Amino acid sequence: MLNAASAAPLSLLYRGTLESCNYDCGYCPFAKRKDSRARLAKDAAEVARFVEWAGRQERPLRILFTPWGEALVRRHYREAVAALAAMPHVQQVSVQTNLAAPMSWLEDIEAGKVSLWCTYHPGQTPQRRFLERCTRLDRMGIRYSVGVVAMREHFNEIRELRAALPAGQYLWLNAYDRRGPGYYAPEDLVWLEAIDPWFLHNRRPAPSRGAPCAAGEDSVTVDGDGEVQRCHFVPQRLGNLYSDSLETMLGERPCSRLKCDCYIGYVHRRDLPFQAEFGIGTLARIPLRLQVNLG
Ligand code: SF4
Numbered sequence: 001m002l003n004a005a006s007a008a009p010l011s012l013l014y015r016g017t018l019e020s021c022n023y024d025c026g027y028c029p030f031a032k033r034k035d036s037r038a039r040l041a042k043d044a045a046e047v048a049r050f051v052e053w054a055g056r057q058e059r060p061l062r063i064l065f066t067p068w069g070e071a072l073v074r075r076h077y078r079e080a081v082a083a084l085a086a087m088p089h090v091q092q093v094s095v096q097t098n099l100a101a102p103m104s105w106l107e108d109i110e111a112g113k114v115s116l117w118c119t120y121h122p123g124q125t126p127q128r129r130f131l132e133r134c135t136r137l138d139r140m141g142i143r144y145s146v147g148v149v150a151m152r153e154h155f156n157e158i159r160e161l162r163a164a165l166p167a168g169q170y171l172w173l174n175a176y177d178r179r180g181p182g183y184y185a186p187e188d189l190v191w192l193e194a195i196d197p198w199f200l201h202n203r204r205p206a207p208s209r210g211a212p213c214a215a216g217e218d219s220v221t222v223d224g225d226g227e228v229q230r231c232h233f234v235p236q237r238l239g240n241l242y243s244d245s246l247e248t249m250l251g252e253r254p255c256s257r258l259k260c261d262c263y264i265g266y267v268h269r270r271d272l273p274f275q276a277e278f279g280i281g282t283l284a285r286i287p288l289r290l291q292v293n294l295g
């Protein structure tokens with residue numbers, strides 16, 4: 001049976017109705033709408049249903065919220081993270097966040113259960129303020145990663161952020177060269193790869209079609225209605241979390257896409273070293289060597 005306490009952990013990447021954000025990054029492909037009260041109520045009901053479903057499972061779970069916007073400025077996400085972290089079979093709850101939301105609620109959570117994937121967005125908040133909030137996470141014992149979209153306009157901010165963070169802190173960088181192969185100069189690439197040793201893979205991922213990938217086997221994505229896909233990038237419905245058996249959905253399949261260039265996708269590839277390098281910190285993008293407090 002899959003729903004057994006002894007089964008391998010199942011990772012769930014959750015993305016519901018939410019599509020709004022407190023920031024307005026020019027490079028953001030989503031979060032361009034203002035969610036109405038009705039949409040927010042729908043989103044809250046979806047999240048509550050997901051939490052309730054998680055509470056009925058026996059299999060160990062790892063959860064990452066990958067919203068099309070900022071989730072933690074909404075109380076219902078903060079309450080969902082707290083509720084999930086309190087469940088014995090939930091090993092990790094992670095959230096992609098801009099780290100601008102209230103933080104005091106994290107004081108009451110078992111620190112090793114929650115980890116945050118924090119993106120610094122130059123121009124949206126002063127770097128000093130972002131770093132102060134990282135220090136607050138340190139004090140609370142909450143594990144987190146820090147990263148930036150590596151636009152050329154961000155290079156100075158990246159340089160300053162690298163200098164301000166502790167030497168051992170991994171700083172991930174997402175490539176921004178959609179405008180063509182000449183976006184980065186060769187010396188930029190040397191510098192960026194010295195900061196993030198996995199930058200090259202993000203920028204030029206190995207072809208994925210036919211590659212072995214755990215997405216769909218021990219990791220799935222779920223939307224607000226419970227619709228399940230193997231990952232955010234292969235638009236093939238596997239079933240519904242609330243009405244179908246997981247056993248009928250999960251299975252080993254090679255990747256069907258030519259390219260998988262997003263961390264939340266390629267991290268599941270079995271032929272790449274990410275699972276070994278990140279372990280239980282995989283969902284929050286925290287390398288194993290930095291996971292002192294992760295349970
Ligand atoms: S913080 Fe994230 S979700 Fe919000 S506008 Fe910026 S990139 Fe988009």
Ligand code: SF4
Pocket residue numbers: 208211213214215230231232233234254255256257259260264265266268269
């Ligand atoms: S390699 Fe990426 S696109 Fe392909 S199945 Fe895995 S997560 Fe999905």
